[in-house]
Amino acid sequence: MHATHHHVLQLDIQGTPQAWISIEQAATHHASGAVAWFDGDGPLRTLRGGWNVASGQQSLVEVHPIIALRGAARVNLFDRSTAVTAAKLFRRDRMTCAYCGLRFAERHLQCEHIVPASRGGAWSWMNLVTACAACNGRKAARTPEQARMPLLYLPYVPSRFEDFLLAGRHIRADVHEWLAARLPRGSRLA
Numbered sequence: 001m002h003a004t005h006h007h008v009l010q011l012d013i014q015g016t017p018q019a020w021i022s023i024e025q026a027a028t029h030h031a032s033g034a035v036a037w038f039d040g041d042g043p044l045r046t047l048r049g050g051w052n053v054a055s056g057q058q059s060l061v062e063v064h065p066i067i068a069l070r071g072a073a074r075v076n077l078f079d080r081s082t083a084v085t086a087a088k089l090f091r092r093d094r095m096t097c098a099y100c101g102l103r104f105a106e107r108h109l110q111c112e113h114i115v116p117a118s119r120g121g122a123w124s125w126m127n128l129v130t131a132c133a134a135c136n137g138r139k140a141a142r143t144p145e146q147a148r149m150p151l152l153y154l155p156y157v158p159s160r161f162e163d164f165l166l167a168g169r170h171i172r173a174d175v176h177e178w179l180a181a182r183l184p185r186g187s188r189l190a
């Protein structure tokens, strides 16, 4: 969630995304030898580490934008459903209202229940779309059929790689490319 200052993509050793982490957290993994391999177009930052008594030199820790950690993964590629947040939903739907098809700034968008919550509609990737305030208000507590407001695009559940693209803010170009290269065929985020 709180990905604002978390620029480093942490993977398990097989390359499955685990988390967005901070440069400081990544430096700790580098320094402790936990990083099995890394990727990206070069270090994000070089941090100064401890002094080596024998050589009298200060060590440097290069922090890379994509790091894979040794050991068992905490998150499996298939056993986790990706949590819905408004910010991710709006990006999944490309900031576009599902009813009028117009694009809006994030502050003008709302999360719209396709089947209204009052009729048992869930807060889920498949029952939520992005809508502008006007369309959301017009549709009210009705289904699209009842309101005669057909959806202009269909909802979908993001894959794990898609979810990491949706969750990241200010993703570096090389990290974006790395994730985008692993999107499922036909992904709307590609």
Ligand SMILES: [Zn+2]
Binding pocket: 097, 098, 099, 100, 101, 102, 131, 132, 133, 134, 135, 136
């Ligand atoms: Zn609209």
